[in-house]
Amino acid sequence: MVCAAVLGAIVWNLITWVVRIPSSSSHAIIGGLMGPFVMKYGFSAINGRGVVLSVLMPLFTSPIMGFIIGYWLFSFSQHFLNGCSTHVKKPLQKLQIVTCTITNAFQGSNDAQKGMGIFGLLIMAQTGNDNFSLPSYIIFFSALTIALGLLIGGSRMIKSVGTKIYNVKALHSMSAQVSSLVVVVVASTLGFPVSGTQIVNSAIFGVGVADRPNAVGWLYAKDMLTAWLITIPASFALSSLFYWIIHLIGV
Numbered sequence: 001m002v003c004a005a006v007l008g009a010i011v012w013n014l015i016t017w018v019v020r021i022p023s024s025s026s027h028a029i030i031g032g033l034m035g036p037f038v039m040k041y042g043f044s045a046i047n048g049r050g051v052v053l054s055v056l057m058p059l060f061t062s063p064i065m066g067f068i069i070g071y072w073l074f075s076f077s078q079h080f081l082n083g084c085s086t087h088v089k090k091p092l093q094k095l096q097i098v099t100c101t102i103t104n105a106f107q108g109s110n111d112a113q114k115g116m117g118i119f120g121l122l123i124m125a126q127t128g129n130d131n132f133s134l135p136s137y138i139i140f141f142s143a144l145t146i147a148l149g150l151l152i153g154g155s156r157m158i159k160s161v162g163t164k165i166y167n168v169k170a171l172h173s174m175s176a177q178v179s180s181l182v183v184v185v186v187a188s189t190l191g192f193p194v195s196g197t198q199i200v201n202s203a204i205f206g207v208g209v210a211d212r213p214n215a216v217g218w219l220y221a222k223d224m225l226t227a228w229l230i231t232i233p234a235s236f237a238l239s240s241l242f243y244w245i246i247h248l249i250g251v
Contacts, residue, residue, distance in 0.1 A: 001036035002122055004246055008032035008239025012231060021227045024195035029114055030055055031232035035239030058192035062183050063202035070179040070206030077175055078211070092170040099177040104150060106181055107196035110188045112142045164220040165201060166208030176203040198228060 009025065009032035016023035030051075037045045119138045124130050166172065180200045187194040201224065208216040 001040065001243060002118060002125075004036045004243035005029070005032040005239045006118065007242045008035055008235045008237075011238050011242075012235040016227055016231075021223055022197045022201055023227045023231050024059070024197050025111070026059060026114060026193055026195040026197075027228065027231040028235040029118070030059075030193075031235035032239040034232075035236040036243035038236075039240050039243050055193060058187055058194050059198070062187055062192075062194040063198040065183050066179055066199040066202040067206035067209075069182055070176050070203035071210045072206075073179050074172065074175040074207040074210040077171055081171070092174060096170055096174045096177065099174055099181065103177045103181045103184070103200075106184045106188060107200075108143065108146045110184055110194055111196055112146045113188075114193055115145070116142050164217045165204045165224075166211070166216055168204060168207075172204070172207045172211065175207050176200060179203040179206065 006029075009028035012028045012032075013023060013025055034046055034051075116134055116138060119142075120132070120134060123132055123134070168176070177200075180196065180203050183199050183203075184194065184196060205216060205221065
C-alpha cells in the first residue's frame, strides 16, 4: 500500500515536471497515501477532520498568505528604496544568497518531514507502536535527498518559476524568498505540512502584482492553478491504480 502511494506521487510529479508546471509534492503524497487505503478499507478509513483541518486548510491557505506577504513586502521595499542609487543592486544580490539559503533550509524542514512520515508509517505498521523515534540514518538520508534534489533540479523548472510567472529581479526575488520563509517557518513550527512550491510561486505572484500586474503571466497562473487543484485527485487515482496492479499480480 505504501509502495503504491509513493509510486502514485512520484509519477504525478514526473508528469508535471515534464510539462514544466510547478506542482506540489505535498499534495501528491497526500493524495497518493489516501488512494490505496480507500481501495482496501473504503473512505471510512480516512480521518476526514484531520485531513481537512491539519492538511488541506494549511496547504490551501499558505499560498494566500505567501501572496499577501509578498505583495506588501515588495511594496514596502520598493517605497523604502525609492530614489536609491543602482549600486544597491549588488548588496541586494549578496543578501539574496543568504535569504535563499535560509529559505531552502526551512523549506527542507517541512518537505523532508513528509518523506520521513512515510518511514514512520512503515515503522508503525511493523511494530504496532505509534510512540517511536525515527532512526538517525533515516533523518540523515532524508536531508541528503532533499539537498540532492535542490542541486540536480531541472533548469527548465527554474526558468519557469523565474520568468513565466514574472520576470524576477533582485528585489523581487528577495521579497518572495523572505515572504516564503515567514510562511514556512510558521507552518513548520505549528506542525502543518505545507507546499514550499506553492508558497514560493504565490509569493512571486504577489510581488509581480505589486510591481506591474499587466506583466504577470496570468495564462501560466491558470495552468499552475489547474495543476494544484487536480494534484490530489490525480495522485489518488494513480496510487489506486498502482495498488490494484500490485494486488493483481499478488505481490
